[in-house]
Structure formats: C-alpha cells, structure tokens
Amino acid sequence: TLGGKITATGGAGAADTNAGGAGGVVTLVAASGAITINDVIDVGGGAGTGPSAANGGAGGTLQLKSTGGTITQSAEIKGAGGAASAGGGTAGSDGKLKVESNDAVTLAHASNNFGTVVAKLTTASKAFKYNDTNTLTVGQVGAFGTDFTSDGLGNASQASMDDITTNGGAVVVKTGGTLTTTVTTGDIVTTGATGNPGAAGGEVFLNSGGAITL
Secondary structure, three states, rough: EEEEOOOOOOOOOOOOOOOOHHHOEEEEOOOOOOEEEEOOEEOOOOOOOOOOOOOOOOOEEEEEEEOOOOEEEOOOEEEEEEEEOOEEEEEEEEOOEEEOOOOEEEOOOOOOEOOOOEEEEEOOOEEEEEEEOOOOOEEEEEEEEOOHHHOOOOEEOOOOOOOEEEEEOOOEEOOOOEEOOOOOOOOOEEEOOOOOOOOOOOEEEEOOOOOOEE
C-alpha cells in the first residue's frame, strides 16, 4: 500500500535552449499481495527552458506487477511529456505503463496520463480497467528496470510486453483524447479458457474522447 508519493520526474533545462530530462523508471512488484496506490506516482518529463526553443523531456515508464492480489488506485499515476520552452521546440512524448497481474486491475482515476499502455492478466474472468485523461496508444512497451539480485534486493527488470490480454476477463479503456492500437503489438485479446464447455470471451469497451483507430 502506497501512502506516500513516488516522484521520478525529469529535471527541467538549466538555461536557455536546454532540453528537459526524461522521466525515470518506477517498478512495483508485489509477490504475495495487492498493489494499492493511495498517492501520486509521477514519471513525467522535464520542461525545456527558453526564451529560445528547447524540447521537453519524454515521460518515463511505470511497471506494476502483482502475483498475489488486485491492483487499484485512489490517486493518479502519470508520465506526461515535459513542456517545450516558451520559445518553441517540441513537447516530450508521454510515458509508458506496463501492467501484469493474476487478479483484477482497476486504474480508473480521471487524472491518469500515459502515452502507451500494455497489460497481461492471467487468471480467468479477471478484468482490466484503465482511464486516461489524454491521447493513448495500445502498443509495445519495451524491457525496463535493473536487476538488483546481486545485492539481495530482487529483480526490477521486466520483459518487453505487447497488447492487452486477459483470460476471458473484460477490458475497459476510456481516454480523453484519441485511442489507437498498433499493428501486431497493440491487440486486445479476451479469449476465454479452454474447457468443456470452453469459457466465454470477455467484454471489450473502448470509450474515447476523440477518434478510435484500430
């Protein structure tokens, strides 16, 4: 249970024309319990510094893995790209969210903000629900994190992941902006388990504040 903030944001540019830094990587692994987020996790990019043109930094990556319970939140999770300077430049790209669980995942806070999301839920009929305030892509999130096993602290490295997949559970995704799924790596799969009879496939509800491009 997180009752304190986690802030791993990129630093702002120090002087004119300096770009903002990229957001960091935050990994939460719960081997025998739920993940409950009660305060803000922020991996946003840093702002570029003007008055000349300077780019904002890219948002970082948040990885959530629970093998012993649900993943829920009462506070937002965010990885917004850093703002460009007043003199111009390009805002940083929004960050990435990777979720893996053997139970239900409900990340429905209205202020969540990432650019890319992937998820894998392995237990039958468990649902994945996610709300994002902005534009969102379902697509690949690469491998991130460091292996601290040699220090006796465990392994934060999480493998690359594609798609949103459940084992017959529902997938519900709401966005404030456009919603896009990428070819090959952005599938949404809710196929039910094999059996006699086989289990039903899960419901899919995509609710976008802009266009939906599949």
